[in-house]
Amino acid sequence: MRILRSVRAQFTGWYLIVLAVLLALLSVGLYTFVSYTLRRNLDDGLIHRTEQLAGTRGLLQVVEEGRFEEALGELVAFYRSADDRYEVTATRALEPMIDEAWVDAALAGIPVFATVAADDGQVFRFHIRRLPPPASVPPPEDRPAPPRDAPREGEPPATVLVVGRPMDIVLSPLSALRATLLIAIPLTLLLSAGGGLFLARRALHPVDRMIETARDIEESDLAKRVDVATDDELGRLARTLNAMLERLEGAFRRQRQFTDDASHELRSPLSVIEAEATLALRRERTADDYRDALATIADEAAGMNRLIDQLLTLARADAGEDRAVREPVDLSEVARETIEAIRPVADERGVGMHVEDCAPVSVIGDSVRLKRLAVNLIDNAIRYTPSGGSVTASVVTEGETVLLTVADTGIGIAPEHLPHVFERFYRADAARQRGQGSGLGLSICRQIVEEHGGTIDVESAEGEGTRFLVRLPVT
Numbered sequence: 001m002r003i004l005r006s007v008r009a010q011f012t013g014w015y016l017i018v019l020a021v022l023l024a025l026l027s028v029g030l031y032t033f034v035s036y037t038l039r040r041n042l043d044d045g046l047i048h049r050t051e052q053l054a055g056t057r058g059l060l061q062v063v064e065e066g067r068f069e070e071a072l073g074e075l076v077a078f079y080r081s082a083d084d085r086y087e088v089t090a091t092r093a094l095e096p097m098i099d100e101a102w103v104d105a106a107l108a109g110i111p112v113f114a115t116v117a118a119d120d121g122q123v124f125r126f127h128i129r130r131l132p133p134p135a136s137v138p139p140p141e142d143r144p145a146p147p148r149d150a151p152r153e154g155e156p157p158a159t160v161l162v163v164g165r166p167m168d169i170v171l172s173p174l175s176a177l178r179a180t181l182l183i184a185i186p187l188t189l190l191l192s193a194g195g196g197l198f199l200a201r202r203a204l205h206p207v208d209r210m211i212e213t214a215r216d217i218e219e220s221d222l223a224k225r226v227d228v229a230t231d232d233e234l235g236r237l238a239r240t241l242n243a244m245l246e247r248l249e250g251a252f253r254r255q256r257q258f259t260d261d262a263s264h265e266l267r268s269p270l271s272v273i274e275a276e277a278t279l280a281l282r283r284e285r286t287a288d289d290y291r292d293a294l295a296t297i298a299d300e301a302a303g304m305n306r307l308i309d310q311l312l313t314l315a316r317a318d319a320g321e322d323r324a325v326r327e328p329v330d331l332s333e334v335a336r337e338t339i340e341a342i343r344p345v346a347d348e349r350g351v352g353m354h355v356e357d358c359a360p361v362s363v364i365g366d367s368v369r370l371k372r373l374a375v376n377l378i379d380n381a382i383r384y385t386p387s388g389g390s391v392t393a394s395v396v397t398e399g400e401t402v403l404l405t406v407a408d409t410g411i412g413i414a415p416e417h418l419p420h421v422f423e424r425f426y427r428a429d430a431a432r433q434r435g436q437g438s439g440l441g442l443s444i445c446r447q448i449v450e451e452h453g454g455t456i457d458v459e460s461a462e463g464e465g466t467r468f469l470v471r472l473p474v475t
Helices: 007-054 059-064 100-107 168-203 205-216 233-282 287-319 331-349 367-383 415-420 429-434 441-451
Strands: 075-082 085-090 112-117 123-130 159-166 327-330 352-358 362-365 390-398 401-408 455-461 465-473
Touching: 007 123, 007 159, 007 168, 100 112, 100 123, 100 159, 123 168, 159 168, 168 205, 205 233, 233 287, 327 331, 327 367, 331 352, 331 367, 331 390, 331 401, 362 367, 362 465, 367 390, 367 401, 367 441, 367 465, 441 455, 441 465
Parallel strands: 352 390
Antiparallel strands: 075 085, 075 159, 112 123, 123 159, 327 362, 390 401, 401 465, 455 465
8 A cells, every 4th residue: 555655654663663562571571570579579478477487486386276377368287297197287278289299398498489279270379398396405415315307205296387378469460460561552552653653744744845846846947945944854855955956957047048059059150051042042143152152151061060069069078978088198288289280370360379488297188178178268369369469378387286378468358257258158249249259169168177177267358368277287
C-alpha cells in the first residue's frame, strides 16, 4: 500500500519497533526485580520465623503438650529421628510435601529452602533446618564424652524444624504485574503509534510544502521559492532547494537569452544574403555587380561560419565535452606568434603592433586554447582601435602567476558597460557602430581562462583605450 511506503509510516514503524523492544526489556527487568524482591522477602521471613522458633525455650515441650499454635496461614512441623525413621509432629499432614532427603540434609547441618505444590494446587515455600540441642550438664572428667552426633542419656533425639508459608504473597502480585504489563504494553504502543503519526506529520509538514511548491514550479516559471521558517535540517534543505532554484532560473534565463541572441545574430547575415541574392536575380546585371553581390554573400557566410563555430565552442564548454589538453606552454611564444599572425590585419587597418616584456615563461594548459585566447583579445583590440592607434601585448611574471596584458589606444568602454563585457552577445553601442563582432569573443576568453584556473579583468576609459589583464598560474 502507498501509505506504508511513506516516510511518516516508516518513521512511525521504526519508532514503534524500538519502543516495543525497550518496553519488553523494561518489563522483563521489572518483573525479574519484583519477583526476586518478593521471593527474597518471603525467604527472609521464613528465616526469621525459624530463628524465632529455634530460640524459644521449651519449644519441644510445648509441642509435645499440644499447646503449640501456628501463625495464620503458616505450616510448622517437627521431624525427630528415631530408629531409622522420622516421627512427625504437625497440625497438618505435610509428609507428602516434604522430601526426607531435605530432612537428612537439615540434620547434617545444611538448611534447605523448597517450593512445593499441594494437592489442592496451593504452592508453599518451606524452610527446613535443624533445631539446636538443648543445653545440658557436661559429663564428669573421669568419664569420656559421647560422640558429637550421638544422643546423650535423657536427651531428646535430633529435631528438624519445618516452617512453610503459602506463595500467594509472591504469586498474586506477580500475576497482577503480568496482567498489567500485558495490557499496558499494547495500549502504550497503540497510543504511541497515534502520537508518532501525529509528530511525524507535524515534523514532515515542511516537506509537504516543499513538494507542493516543487509541483507548482514549471520550466517557464522558476520564480517560486520554498518557505523557510526554521533553522533545523529541513530549513537548511529548503534553503538549499531555493539556491538550486535560483541557479536553475539563472541558467534558463541565460539559455533563453542565448537562444534569442543567437537567433538575432544569425538573422542579420541571412537577411543580407537573401537581399543580395534577390537583387542579383531580379534583373540582368554586369559581371562586376554579380561579383560584388557574391563577395557580400561570401563575407556574410564567413561571418555566420565564425558565429556558429563560436556557439559550438561555448556549447561544448558548457556541456563539459571540450576537454583541454594539459601540457607546458610558453605563453610568451604564444603572444609573439599571435602578434605576427595578425600583423597583416593590423597593417591593413593602420594599427601599430608592439610586443613588450615577453621573457619565456611556462604555464600548464592547452596551447590551442591559449592561442585562441590571445587571438580573440588582440583581434578585439585591433577591431576597436582607429587608424593610427596601437595595440601592445606583454607577458610578465608576478609571483606565482603569469600576467598577459593586451592594451590598445582605441575608443574605450563606458564604465556602465565594463561589468558586462564578458557576457555572451553583449556589445556596447559604440562597439556596434564600429565593429561587426558577434559579442562572443570575450565570453570565450573568459571560458578559456577559467578552464586554466586563472582570472581575466578589464580596465578602460572612453577615448583613451582598453586593457585586458589575464592571470594564469605559473608552471
